[in-house]
Amino acid sequence: MQLSQELPDYSYTLRAADGASARVNERTLTASFILAPDTLVEDWPVASMAELTPAHLEALVALNPAVILLGTGATQVFPPAAVMAAALTRGVGMEVMTNASAARTFNVLAGEGRKVVAGFILAAG
Numbered sequence: 168m169q170l171s172q173e174l175p176d177y178s179y180t181l182r183a184a185d186g187a188s189a190r191v192n193e194r195t196l197t198a199s200f201i202l203a204p205d206t207l208v209e210d211w212p213v214a215s216m217a218e219l220t221p222a223h224l225e226a227l228v229a230l231n232p233a234v235i236l237l238g239t240g241a242t243q244v245f246p247p248a249a250v251m252a253a254a255l256t257r258g259v260g261m262e263v264m265t266n267a268s269a270a271r272t273f274n275v276l277a278g279e280g281r282k283v284v285a286g287f288i289l290a291a292g
Contacts, residue, residue: 177204177277184270186241186290196289203230203284204277213288216244221253223286228253232284234260234276238269240288 182190189196201208213223227235254261276283
């Protein structure tokens with residue numbers, strides 16, 4: 168049997184993610200970040216769910232996604248209603264999950280060619 172490596176047709180793949188760090192392609196990130204299949208925005212200024220505001224979603228919405236994945240760290244924590252409404256009132260779906268789950272979901276959706284953007288909150292260490 169012949170094996171061949173299939174390379175994704177997008178620029179960024181999440182290799183791992185937890186509450187403190189994430190590995191995007193071959194880079195390890197330790198600060199919150201935003202990821203789209205073709206865009207990496209480092210140092211997203213959100214250190215915890217407690218400080219997340221609707222204004223923080225502007226950078227994600229600006230990438231024109233169909234769905235936003237919000238990775239909330241090592242545990243799933245739902246944002247305030249105003250944050251959810253900031254996405255939904257613009258017709259953008261939002262899913263909230265742990266960083267590990269958001270990483271897996273991001274890779275699946277990006278692999279399907281979906282317009283996905285993910286925001287990952289990494290605890291300041």
